[in-house]
Structure formats: C-alpha cells, structure tokens
Amino acid sequence: MRIVETYSHLNGEEYLIARQPSLYQEIKDVIAAVDANGCRTKRSREKTMPGKRLYSPKALNREFARHFNAAGWSETRYNYYVTTNRSQMEEMVRLPLKQQKTYLLDQGVVSPIKSYKQTDFVKNQIAVEVQFGKYAFVAFDLFVKHLLFYSGGIIHVGVEILPMMAMSKDPAGGRMLSTGIAYYEGEVYNILRHGRTSPPVPLLIIGIVP
Numbered sequence: 001m002r003i004v005e006t007y008s009h010l011n012g013e014e015y016l017i018a019r020q021p022s023l024y025q026e027i028k029d030v031i032a033a034v035d036a037n038g039c040r041t042k043r044s045r046e047k048t049m050p051g052k053r054l055y056s057p058k059a060l061n062r063e064f065a066r067h068f069n070a071a072g073w074s075e076t077r078y079n080y081y082v083t084t085n086r087s088q089m090e091e092m093v094r095l096p097l098k099q100q101k102t103y104l105l106d107q108g109v110v111s112p113i114k115s116y117k118q119t120d121f122v123k124n125q126i127a128v129e130v131q132f133g134k135y136a137f138v139a140f141d142l143f144v145k146h147l148l149f150y151s152g153g154i155i156h157v158g159v160e161i162l163p164m165m166a167m168s169k170d171p172a173g174g175r176m177l178s179t180g181i182a183y184y185e186g187e188v189y190n191i192l193r194h195g196r197t198s199p200p201v202p203l204l205i206i207g208i209v210p
Helices: 012-019 021-033 057-070 086-092 097-106 135-151 184-194
Strands: 002-009 074-082 113-123 126-130 157-163 203-209
Touching: 002 012, 002 021, 002 184, 012 021, 012 157, 012 203, 021 057, 021 157, 021 203, 057 113, 057 126, 074 097, 074 135, 086 097, 113 135, 126 135, 135 157, 135 184, 157 184, 184 203
Parallel strands: 126 157, 157 203
Antiparallel strands: 002 203, 074 113, 113 126
16 A cells, blocks of 8 residues: 555654654555555445445454564553543543552542553554544544543554545545545544644544555
8 A cells, every 4th residue: 555645743743753763664664565455355235336346444454453563563552540530630640550549549439440442553652543444433543542642651643544535436436445434634624623732642644545
C-alpha cells in the first residue's frame, strides 16, 4: 500500500521526524509492505452489491499486524481505576495502578472500579492504530484511546492509519469496501471542526490506498 496524505495534529508528525525518525520510517515501511490486493477476499452480502469482491478489513488488519509485529511493535494495555470526581482523577492519573486503588480507598471509595484500554501497536512511546472499521471506532481511537495513553504518560504521539475515500471505489464507480467504513478525509475534517487543540494529544493521521 502507499501513503497519499498525512495530517499532523499538535505537531505529531514533526515530533516523529525530529525525535523518532527511525520509527516513522518503520511505519512507512510497514504500509509499503502490505499487499492490499491479496486481501480482496470478502464477498459482499449487502443488498446493493451482493457477491461483489471487496477488501477484507480482517485480512488487511492481519497483514498490518504481521508486519508491525515483525518490526517489534506490540500490543500494550493501559490499566487504570475509574472515578467520576475530577479532582480525584487529576490526582491519580499519573500514579501507578496499585497506588490509584490505594488513593481511592483512602478517599472513601468502597469498591474502586478497574478498567483498561488496549492499543495494537506500541513501540518507544509511539502508538499506531490501523482502522478499517466504522466511524465510531475511529472517533474512539482519536478522542479516547490515544488521549488516555497520552495523559497516562504511556505515549508521546498517536498514529492513526486510515483508507482514503478513493480506496472505497473502483474506477468503474463500484465500491471496494463495505459501506460505513471510516475514511481519511472525513476524519481529518472532524478534527478540524473540533478546533486546533482538540483532542489535546499529538497525532499523525495517515491516508493510504492500495
């Protein structure tokens, strides 16, 4: 696959270029190594295109995982305790997990709630998500997952890899991805609409095509 466009939010790309150029190159190398045509294995069940051969999100994700894992990128979980009290959250967000629980117990919380978020590919405090899912999944990555890992001190930059709109349609005008799949142009537009500082985490969004 190849990169068509990139969007840098809060200097996410600039950080990679200046501080982690080798990791940025690894991300580019992984994208280039993925053979999208070999992942065009899904048979559509949609009424508008029954039986049409489409790109399979599962197959694409497996290919990205294979190449990222081979390059030393691995899944990372961020465990934390939940509170609806802002002052408590601000006090405990940087504490180790056990200290978070102890802090909440000391604050009178009877049964602290433990939770976690998971990111597929993390290396040297850079997180990468490859998303061929519905719009809601991308919004969750950008406005919840990357932000949580960033505020927890786990990462410095979040990277989101998305298909361009052009990947959804073949030259004849038919679709090549299922309907409802998020695309680069739409998600960058959503960030622009939120303003220059939202979400408050450095991001690099990468738009790709076969």
